[in-house]
Amino acid sequence: MKKIATLLTILFIGITSHAQNAAAAKKLLDEVSAKTKTYKNMxxxxxxxNGKQETTGKATIQGDKYLVDFMGITQMYDGAKMYIINPNEEEITIASAQHTQMQTASIASILSFYKKGYTYVWDKKQTIGGKSIQYIKLIPTNKNGVKEIFLGIDTKNKTIYNRTDVNKNGSKTIITLKSFKTNQALSKNLFTFAKSKYPNYYINNLD
Structure with missing residues (x-):
């Protein structure tokens, strides 16, 4: 009887500890998300x-709108439609919101994607470049190609440091923020698509 009681106690402690860790992870993620909402733009x-090569890019986010320049391709979302501009092929793909899920850039959703479809685990803490980085492990609740995601959070500034996607085949992709600026002076037309700028481009409209 004592053995059963001991096992039940250990099980209860384990479940409670897991719940507390999950709550702490969710709380930290929510704090980061809440802070980003106070910014006019980022x-x-x-x-x-991707384990084979490293490339760089730039992302500008303002509310639901974003502009991402990565690997020579520009991806813009104006709040209603997505525009993928490929100078190499002289092609522009346009899609409305109903088509954007598969197109959305990871960097543009790095600060909010966690809110649906994941469970949380409080993971390791590291000091990187003088910054205290707390890692949160996110486990997808649906069965897709991603096994788990690690978000590194700068605990002092409450900002994302990096995101590591671990796929079921063992491969990894890592996005690391090299600089993070807020409330910048942006052009009022930054998120406006102007067809006249691309006179010779083929327009692939998915709508």
Whole structure:
């Protein structure tokens, strides 16, 4: 009887500890998300590493709108439609909101994607470049190609430091924010698509 009681106690402690860790992870993520909502806009320089090569890019986010320049391709969302501009092919793909889920850039949703479809685990803490980085492990509740995601959070500034996607085949992709600026002076036409700028481009409209 004592053994059963001991096992039940250990099980209860384990469940309670897990719940507390999950709550702490969710709380930290919510604090980061809440802080980003106070910004008028965000401008980020980032690196993307797939284990074979590392490339850099830039993202500007203002509310639901964003502009991402990455690997020579520009991806813009004006709040209603997505525009993918490929200078190499002289092609522009346009899609309305109903088509944007598969197109949305990871960097543009790095600060909000966690809110649906994940469970949380309080993970390791590291000091990187003098910054205290707390990692949160996110486990997808649906069965897709991603096994788990690690978000590194700068605990002092409450900002995302990096995101690591671990796929079921063992491969990894890492997005690291190299610079993070807020409330910048942006052009009023930054998120406006002007067809006249691309006179010779083929327009692929998915709507």
């Amino acid at each position: 401008v980020m320089q980032f690196s993307f590493n």
